[in-house]
Amino acid sequence: MMNDQATMPSHNKILVVGGGIGGIRAAMDLAESGRNVVLIDKSVSIGGLITQLDRTFPTNDCDLCTLSPRLSEGGRQEHIDLLTMTEVKKVSGDVGNFTVTLSQTPRYIDLEKCTACGDCFKVFPECVSFNPGLDHRAPTCMRYPQAIPQAYAIDMHKCQDVKALENVCKAGAILPQQTSKEIELEVGAVILCPGADVFDPSGLDHFEYGKNPDVVTSLEYERILSASGPTQGELVRPSDGKKPEKIAWIQCVGSRGLQKGAASYCSSACCMFALKEAIVTKERFQDSIETTIFYMDMRTFGKEYEQYRERAENEFHVNLVRSRPHSIVGDEATGGLDITFAPDDGSPSITETFDMAVLSTGFKVSESVRKMAGTMGIELNAHDFAKTDEFSPVATSVPGIYVCGLFEGPKDIPETMVQASAAACLAAKATQPAVHIDEDTLVNLPERDVSSEEPRIGIFICDCGLNIGGVVDTQNLAEFGKTLPQVAVSQVVGHGCSRSSMDIIHKTIVDEKLNRVVIGGCSPRTHETKFQDLLQRAGLNKYLVEIANIRDQDTWVHADDPEAAKQKARHLIRMATSSVKNAHPLIEHSLPMHKEILVVGGGVSGMTTALSLADQGFKVFLAEKAPQLGGLAGRIKKTIEGRDVPVFMEALTQKTLQHPGIEVIFNAIIVDHTGMPGMFKTGLQIAPQMYYRQIEHGVTILATGALQNRPETFLLGENPAVMTQLDMDTLLEEDLDRIKAMRTVAMIQCVGSRCPENQNCSRICCQSAVKNALRLLDINPDMRIFVLYRDMRTYGFTEDYYLEARKRGVIFVRYEKDAPPQVRPEKDGIEVTFVDPILGQSLALSADCLCLSTGLVADDEASEDLAMIFRLQRTGEGFFLEDHVKLRPLDLSTPGFFVAGTAHSPKNIKECIADAQAAAGRAQTLLAKNSIELGAAVARVDSNKCAACLVCVRACPFDIPFINADGYSEIDPAKCHGCGVCAAECPAKAIQLMQFEDDQILAKLDGLLERMVA
Amino acid sequence: MITAERKPLEEIIDSVKPFQRILLVGCNECVTVCAAGGRKEVGILASALQMNFMKAGQTIDIKELTLERQCDPEYVEELSTHMDQVDAVLSMACGCGVQEIARRYKDKPVLPAVNTKFMGASERQGVWAERCQGCGDCLLGLTGGICPIARCSKRLLNGPCGGSTNGKCEISPEVDCVWQLIWDRLKALGMEDRYEDIMPAKNWQTGRGGGPRKIIREDLAE
């Protein structure tokens, strides 16, 4: 069902539906690889669910900090056309040639003009659309402060006096006449990432949600924690504003079929979500707050998530109670919540009083998404999620339409990010890159050499539609600018970032032969690149501009004191002018890009990633250390859905071997590595003759896999009746007679996982056990199967198989970590003794076969060797360490390196394939470039001053500086991240951070404090 | 390397008070590495002095300069062009540098801005510790490469005194008992029996006991 038949793409546009984190990722990946993207979202700004989160696990990062630069990136991508308040009405045509009809609801706001000043909201709060949160009103009606687009939206129906509303907007951005419009688009492919809704618990009587304000959903609780939320980050109880002392989380609300209307699947992310909320509660507010999580199975199956759970329990003392509370009843007398639950040891029900209860609500597909899928003719699965294939995880049933994120199945952020990049990779294949107009040569004037010129500074003051002009007299400010030394031009330019104003600035720079520019306007965070581009077009080096933030940091905050605002605006202009004098042209190093890719590892991930890239015309070197392809997946027979793995693998292998764009290098051992992203050189030794060969490549993808864990416990390797799940998988295909003869099979979970030797959860073993149990029953329906587990982690839709197994009589018995089952060899089998948690008694059973769920472990020796050669980071368990566990799960921290498959962490085949396609998608974004751009804000060492004291070597957070053969510190500009810590610590003042040189910073101080000198 | 530490500002301020024009000279060798007198420290001190005098409505003229090395006459010569414009030199080099400037510029007062401390090594970023006393007769070969002269509070050559507790010296729990270190090292090297030999009384003639020292390499000296 892989729908990647070669079709000639005729359109180079791709439609991305949904502007959540996944949609943004897919759109950005596509845009960076040169595709034109139309990104639509039905709400007023993009960002989706994640913008409501306070911090994300397991790093507990502040999401706003990690996300906001990402969104502005999305906003300014040349190739991305962003349409908000827009939905898909119709899709027709085939892959490569879709016609899409979109409908856009009116915003009643001119995006070009709106400055997000908020005046409309101040006067007519009721007419401005807002995002419903826990409270009725967020402090600003933009969904979050860094909203893209930075504009409000009006709800015209609620507006009584349209004229007055229009008048309130100084920018004249309100368009009451706007109507819905239909847009027709021709696209080559569609990516669906509409996200999902969360379960609405108000229908559940026993939890009093909706009745009692102190019962909230986890997302609402998230808003309470958030600094940008209704309580501005204060933890207070909604009912009376008191600080809660005891908070309970109730898991699986709306998931695992527990309540009325609940879905049968597992929502996959809620356990970690609850743990995170509990930890943040303790960390941020008060350690004494009691936090209790009521759960069925603690499903922390992601990379290093198990350690997070351990920390929650042991360091933060979060109470984890294995139980399903049967009711929450508000206690009028105390104002508390009485939660009644039955402990899982069978003892009688307990009622405990809490101050707040958080319902961990699961995901579900919204009605509108289901409808949209219907119009597209996409097949849905039993749970209304887009149906995908295990071997083609992001392709829908309609060729050319791809899916990622929650609509594909409940999942966490990293998997969403992976699927987004995978979908981008596949969609890119269905389209051609946009005709690349080299803007540098077409639009830009040749860069002028200004090094010998005296500074001629041009100051341009933006009035920003009264945002600035309404508070300070911009004309007066411009006059002030003229009095500053070396200023040639100082003028007001209206709306600085509008096209017409940009043209004026452009012309003035050229006509007046300006060689430094100061913009008095809004924040450089959002507009610096825009003005840098302008300078470049006008023939000036882009680093000769300085922005004085007179809007966000002056007129917006000092509107109440115009005199002070005026003085400060002058300070800011003077600081910028003084600093820009010392700015010098910086060169962004650029080198030609090698478009070849080295893929290390020829398993399912390696082959898939190689094929994904080779299909797009890239040359791939696939280095495999074994004499054949296949890896670990080559040993698996069946997937949980019953798909035949060997058939799939054989086809994949043949395709890989026969692809003209792939050179498979067998018996390849990597021995050396040099270079930088875009021009790596890797040395291989090819066994058995040890022929040495060097490969030049632009990108490296590590798909080196993992090892099947075979710990020497439970008589594994000693007794023929003891085997791993992988052995059983083979046995099920190859020795039916032996299976048929078995009467009792025992399985033990978490063997060699979640233990001191390997703290990780191996993620795949619970589903493997369920898979094999069901297959055993298919062959031998009378077989007695016991699965001894600690937590059953059949996340997502695999929960259905767990349910089926239970229905079909598989007996699941939980054991405690410190009381593992005991085994003893018997004459024709094995005796397994375990403690029944309900009876509290030890039970013994005679099994014909003991199946150990041993999971996967990193190939420590091999990954360590590669990590040393490639200079990569690894986790404590020996897996490669990604750059950001959530947002950049496949990018390694060394640029140009990506990881796919089980080299990242244990995964099933479907996840590996998604990884592989995603890694290809990520690689593509680099490979689309023709040259390697190295930023200019890098540290530079003056070797004459350097004392080789090693301070920079020790201080650098990224280990970039080193003392070179000449005896002084050297900082590779390609690797420098530009933080400037080395420059600040250098005792010889031999290091300067370009763009933030000391003389620039001191000049700013001079500008500010000038009158002291005068 | 030679380590040093900036003198208390009060002392420096007192010493420069009589002068109007100061040449503040750093050194790009050891004192840079130990963050006592490199270009950066020169800048900070200049700024601090400036502010101190501005506070009283006075100004002081400070010229900042950092030499490659203050203990070599050729580098010190670089100061000559500035000498007629200054009243005094404030040196941030070790004592060697201060003396070298004093030797060359006989008519200018030279003031030290740092206290020269010891010959040491970087324990980690920002932490330097004494390692050598320059006794002129190295016995590290006998003590597992760890010097009891520089690092034992009592310069004991034959083992720890009775005050050694949990591997720390009796004078402070911040100070390692060097004999604990030596013993651990000897054990690691399988050289425990070394300890049993009595180390004879040290001949201090090769050290300061013999008066000011000089090294003359006949093949190099002119």
Added chain:
Amino acid sequence: MKQFEPVIVAFCCHYCAYTAADMAGSKRLSYPANVNIVRVPCSGKVDAIHLMKAFEKGADGVYVAGCLEGDCHFKNGNTKVARRVAYVKKLLDEIGIGGERLEMFYMSAGMGERFARVATEMTKKIRKLGPNPTKAMSTGNQGEAVA
């Protein structure tokens, strides 16, 4: 006599405090205009010399604002600069400028309120401390410190 209006320099990390300042702007949270921001890529870029020079040039108060602990984009630039700030505070005490004129603050990008609060508190504090002593003699009296 007019109230003394100090000049305060705030070195703000691009990723967090500077964004928080923008956020204070977009939320229209008012704070005293005395605070002037110098943007740095990471608070760890702020050198002890920058801090000293700011006072030498006449700033009445200076503060560095970096990311919350553990949130630094460059791992630990914020904790590094905090140590530097502590060191310079001591130095300022020694020369009689007063270490309390220099502070270190932490905030995340989302904390517009905190930015405004810090700016307000710092301004209040410096107002109370009066002008930078290096200016006291040259300007004669407090009131005229601001043009």
Added chain:
Amino acid sequence: MKTESTLEKILASGNLAVTSECGPPRGAVPDKVKEKAEMLRGYVDAVNVTDNQTAMVRMSSFAACVIIKQMGMDPILQMVTRDRNRLAMQADILGAYAHGIDTMLCLSGDHPHFGDHPQAMNVHDIDSIQFVQMVHTMREKGTFQGGDDIINPPKMFIGAAANPFADPFELRVARLAKKAKAGADFVQTQCIYNLDKFETWMKGVVDRGLHEKVHVLAGVTPMKTAGMARYMKNKVPGMDVPDEIVDRMAGVPKEKQAEEGIKICVESIQRLKDVEGVSGFHIMAIEWEQKVPEIVKKAGLYPRPEIA
């Protein structure tokens, strides 16, 4: 006999020796010395006279020894390497011996860091073992440390200190061996509270046969208060006071604590008497000399043997 030392004679006779100590006054008051020494008369075989103990300036040990000698008692001259270089030390030894002082204790001394002259130069020209060796060479070879012959060399009975409790513990026996090798005739140990650990050490000493080369006088100090016990436990380097001792002291009312301290001290002596290799006791009753007779009596060490 190697020397004329009374202590040597007592030890040679096989009797358990008893020594105690007397800290000279911080002033030029000879009566104070006499007063303290008088309390000990008849109860101990020799009296240690400390040398600028705890790095505080006091009347010199040499002078105080002369006073005690004149009283007809036997002083032990303590000398530390901290304050004198090898010239001064040898000179003082000659002087002391000339005044009939024939027993001495060679120490490195407390660091001036803790004393009343922390600015003082820390001499440490030689260390304590080299010191022992030097005195031994003076006696046996009749030469100065520099190699020249001595006219009428001093025949000092040489003592040293041993701390069985300091770290590294495994070096402690070896260190005693080294002192024995250097020529120490006897050692006085650090105050013993942790008897188990002391016995472990002593076993090591006996296993190497060191007790036959050097006499070990076990050091004991009666505690006055629970506070003192705690202080010694936590603040005094190289001191090992087990929790049960502290608890025992703290377990009795304040007014009975002194009595309890004496009791503990006596019990310790009783137990240590039976430890192989222990040749006697050194009772350090700091500023509490008046209690020494009581301890000696209760411990069954009285009367002291008469040695001709």
Added chain:
Amino acid sequence: MSFRKRLAAGEFVVLAEMNTPKGVNISKMVLDSRRIKGRVDAVIIPDMDNGVMKMSAMAGGVLMHQQGVEAIMHVYCRDRNSMALQGDLLASHVLGIQNLIVVHSEDMTVGDHREAQPVNELDELGLIAAIRTLQDGKDLAGFELDGRPDFTTGCTIASYKDGELELAEKKVAAGAEFMVTPPVFDLDVFAAFMEKAKRLNVPVIPTVFLIKSVAIARYIATSEPEANLSETLIKRIRKASDREMEGIKIAGETVAALRDMAHGVKIQTLGWEHRLGAILDAAGL
């Protein structure tokens, strides 16, 4: 002193392997050879080793000759018939190459020209005999030569396994004057071999192989148990903070140890010829 003379005098010879480029960029080869000029007695030039097409050894040998480095050229039977071999041998002599090693050639199927036609008209023994014949002034057809070539010719042995020595004995009988043996990872095993190899009565030159990574070591240990690469050695590299340097040190130590056991060494770096100097340093040469 030339390789031949050193060999004859029983002096320890240090040889380094120097590969020809796949292509015509000879700069690395020239540069690498200059780095070790004077530090080794001769360099060995493999000829399309492993079935990978590269610049021919003869050209490489001449190039080395031009750099003033004595060369030892590989000759083998896979790619050339007896005519071509004889012609090339005569040419080599004329161009200044004095030393040959007759090697076994890898199967065509392992190389990069899997479809090429293997020749194998002669075998190793035959080739050694042919060289002897040429030196005697005749070609293989029996015709007189106008001027005789002169070579010092060596042979190889495939492994340290039993049975290989018998084969080598035949090669020596056919005219081989020295013998190059496979990489040595275990000195004891090699010492035992040397004991047995005495009877051949020719100089034995073992190979010292530069281990570049743990993966290489692991590969050799698992796939070639007869190479006797021990777990201890792997651990030693794994524990090293600089694995590259550790590999070099190990190679250097092996070279040093072999000085007392063999008649010379061949240092094989396979692509890392720029590190030869470091190995020689580590060996104390």
